[in-house]
Amino acid sequence: MALNDRETTQLRAALQETVVKCSERCLYQSAKWAAELLISLPMPDEQSEPEDSQMTEVPSDGPPPIVVTGNSDPEEAQLEAREINQYLLAKSFFDCREFDRCAAVFLPDTLLAGVLSTSKTSNGGIRSNGKGKEPLSERRIKPAVPKLSQKSLFLALYAKFMSGEKKKDEESEMVMGPHDGATILNKQLNTISRFLEGWFLKKTSAMAGEVVGSQGWLEFLYGMVLAKDKNEEDALKWLIRSVHLYPMNWGCWLEITALVSRVEDLNRIARHLPQNILSFIFHIHTSVELYQSTPSLFSSLDQLLGIFPTSPFLLTCRSMLLYHQKDFQGAEVEFGQLLAQNPHRLDSLDHYSNVLYVMNLRPKLSFLAHLCSVIDKFRPESCVVIGNYYSLLSQHEKAVQYFRRALTLDRTCLSAWTLMGHEYVELKNTHAAIESYRRAVDVNRRDYRAWYGLGQTYEVLEMHTYALWYFKRAAGLRPWDHKMWMAVGQCLQKMGRDLEGIKALKKALVVDSYDDAGAGSSFGSGRESGGLMDPEILLQIAAMYERLGDAAEAKSYMEICVAQEEGTGDSMEGSVINIHADSGSEDRSRPVGAGGANNGTGVTAATSKARMWLARHAMSTHDYPRAMQLATELCQDGVEVEEAKALVRDVRVRMEIREESRR
Known part of the structure; x- marks a missing residue:
């Protein structure tokens, strides 16, 4: 993907306008994201003429004007000009976090009280699946919707939404306390929903059934309210409408991402989205959130980085892709470079601290925790980084304290x-x-x-x-994480469902071999190895076959387990990362030192148990030379030494008895 000079100029102008539009509506995170993307666009040569801007130009005479974006709709432009003083007052209240005062500038309490007293026919918002609900075109909202510009109306209703969120957090009190839970709701959602419903009803064309003159911001707010109210299908429809009307609002794309749970959902909605660079970025970001890490995704991300080479957001996506691939060393390098380029940026540093935790890089994690504390110790990301540092020191009470502090903040x-x-x-x-x-x-x-x-x-x-x-x-x-399937298989084993457990553990073997040997290595049933296999999984499969009475399969898997000591001859680099550790997730795997030979796993507890089983099986089938060989190897392993010595003595006695019987 490459943009010519004209397309780059248009994209820069669109991002400039987006920063101002989002700031005007107090969508500060979206404004920050657009500004970071804007600054990462390579600047044109100084000799080139300045670009056209949609911002208000400063005249040569008189005081500089207020910097606000224009409006192509004459009616909206006239309303915004008439409300400019009230708008500036309301925005100043919002910036000071006086949300109720901000909303009251345009929507006084008397008007909102009228909304709450409307008939029940308008209760619950616009839902297509609600029983007993009248269509939107047949509903009647009693209070007259005030004649406000969409920008002022959005600011007032968004302030009401933020007021409800703030009061919800206040009523929840302490984290995980008696009042903290799903029972505490944003009490402003119903009011905002009814008000927007009335506005959409007034603006909906009877002929086309579409909202006439809407700019997409109120659709975004309504979709966000419906999502908070757990009405996800309708929320998704309104959010998609919003990005069609104004695709540069990154906050709306994030709300859509939050409603996508699976890759199938992403593919289903992709055809309903507008096709532009924002939808391209959205697809990559959502794929990262869904733990996808395919070569095509890396290629798409590289194309975007060709346009925005220094974008912190895109560089973070690349680091997260490596993180999900369990390439912790690559992720650590990427995060380190990102931190060097943006030393005061705290976004996503909690993920960086997870990488450092897994790699047991205590000095770097200590430095990162100190840096976050210096920049802003009351940011949730800072608290998570410091909590991870205390966890690495095994000071779990202090770690919990900092994680709770992060949750108090967000x-x-x-x-x-x-x-x-x-x-x-x-x-x-x-x-x-x-x-x-x-x-x-x-x-x-x-x-x-x-x-x-x-x-x-x-x-x-x-x-x-x-x-x-x-x-x-x-x-x-x-x-594609073998630990997930291994957990499923072990759980089925404990429940006595051995056949299902064997299938799950074979899936774990396939996935593990896929990770170790690459996508070209596939051994189907798990019997032929394209790379090393986890001896513990093989031992468990063999044990389940034994309980099922299939001695031949049990023996086969025990032999494969023992064979992992020698490996397949492929060189394997030692690593300080133990991705097979039994822990809560790879994020929290306890780091261990490098060990084992370059070829194979070497002697482990699992391979020793498998060798002991094979030795006893050989004894039961009167294959005494084989039993002696395995028992002698066990004596050298240093794991099952006493049992091995006893087995050697038993084999010798039986071999002597056999020799005497032949004489």
């Missing part, structure tokens, strides 16, 4: 909920761990780490039916 901080669950597991507080994981899932249903953590916690409580359900959810979100 109750939707996903990393804090999930990581706090891990810490409660370490502290053996299973009830608090389950509640933390559940809250993480409420914030983001795509977080496989929280589903996996719930499965592990219920497994500790020996509630295997619940654990199995959660492990399957995690495996559905992360199908």
Whole structure:
């Protein structure tokens, strides 16, 4: 993807306008995102003439004008000009976080009280699946909608929304306290929904059935309100309408991402979205959120980086792709370069701290925690980084303290909920761990780490039916992670469902070999290895075959397990990352030192147990030379030495008895 000079100029002008438009409506995160993208566009040569701008130019005489964007709709432009003084007052109130005062400038309480007293026919918003609901065209809203510009109306209703969110957090009190939960709702959602419903009804054309003259901002707000009210299908429809009307609003794209739970959902809605550079960025971002890391995704991201070479957002996406691929060393390098280029940027540093935690890079994590504390110690990302540092020091109480502080600042901080669950597991507080994981899932249903953590916690409580359900959810979100399938298989094994457990563990072998040997390596049933296989999984498969009475299959898998000590002859680099560790997720895998030979796994507890089983099986089939060979190897392993010595003595006695019987 490459843009010519004209397209680059148009994109720069559109981003400039977006920054101002989002700032005018107090959508500060969207404005910041657009500004970062704007500054990452390479600047034209100084000799070129200045570009046309849609911003108001400063005249040569008189005071400079107020910098606001124009409006192509004459009626809206006239309303905005008439409301300019009130708008500036309302925006100043919003900037000072006086949300109710901001809303009251345009929508006084008397008017909102009239909205609340409307008939029940307008209750609940615009829903296509509600029973007993009248169509929007047949409803009647009693209070007259005031004649306001869309910009002023959006600011007032958005201020009302933020007021409700603020009061909801205040009523929730302490994190995970008695009042903190799903019962505390934003009480302004119903008012905003009814008001917007009346506005859309007034603007909807009877002939075309479309909202005439809308600019997309109120559709965005209405979709956000419906999403908060758990009406996701209708929310998605209104958000898609919004990006068609104004595609540069990144906040709207993020709301759509939050409603996409699976890759199938993303592919389903993709054909309904506008085709432009924002939808391209949205597709990449959502794919990263869905843990996709395909070569085509890397290629698409590289194309975007060709247009925005220094974009922190796109560089973060690249780091996260490597992180999801378990290329922690590559992710650490990418995050390090991003931090060097933007030393005061705290966004996504919580993910960087997870990478440093897994790699056991304590000095770097200490530096990162100190840097975050200096820049802004009361940012949720800073608290998560510091909590990760204390967790690496095994100071779990302090880690929980900082994760709770992050949630006090932002109750939707996903990393804090999930990581706090891990810490409660370490502290053996299973009830608090389950509640933390559940809250993480409420914030983001795509977080496989929280589903996996719930499965592990219920497994500790020996509630295997619940654990199995959660492990399957995690495996559905992360199908190419062998740990997910291994957890499913082990849970089925404990439930006595050996046939299903064998299938799940074979899937884990396939996935593990795929990760180690590349996409070209596939061994179908798990019997032929294109690379090393996990001896522990092979041992468990063999044990389940033994319980099923299939001695031949059990022996076959025991032999494959022992063969992993020698490997296939392929060189494998040592690593300080143990991605097979039994932990809450790869984010929290306890780091271990490099070990084992370059070829194969070397002697492990699993291979020693398999060798012991084979030795005893050889004894039972009177294959004494084979039994002696295996028992002698066991004596050298240093794992099952005493049992091996006893087995050697037993084999010698039987061999002597056989020799005497032949004489």
